[in-house]
Amino acid sequence: MVQGAPIDFFGEATHTLDDKGRLTLPVPVRDNLRKSSSPERMWLGWMPGDACVNVYPVETMAELEAEWSDPARFQSTGQHMDFLRLWKSRLEMVALDKAGRILLPASKRELAGIKKDVVVSGNGGKFEIWDPEALNAKRAKAEELYLAARAAEAGASGEAAASPATRLPRC
8 A cells, every 4th residue: 555545445436437337447446456466456245135336456456365364263165165155256357447437337237227317325444335225225225224223223122321331332
């Protein structure tokens, strides 16, 4: 990374894929990628249950690889191998072109249900590419779960101090 600056994606932008499936990355995303040791290259990934394409700078991918390659994180060697096989078989490296675009391969678009319009959404060390309807559905479910947990927390026998690990953030 440049001068030790962390790569942290946040915010979102709506874009449209061109006829070849290319996505022009938002300027804040490209600016953040400049902190990478390899700003013109990134990894695309998808896992079952994901409704989006995950995009990882090379540094984030290196961190994930170190974390997920640790067999102690899994119940068995077979589970570890199955996870690595599933995860790594869906990874693809893409390059940022001079116009600030990446090619979103048809296979990834199909897996994530992406058609023409997309939302690019920051999520810490990665950013995600969503079909707008899928993102809205995911948000609605997350809001529902958050509000239910918050109501349960408030009603927990009037205790003012739930453990910090279980307390939900509030504005």
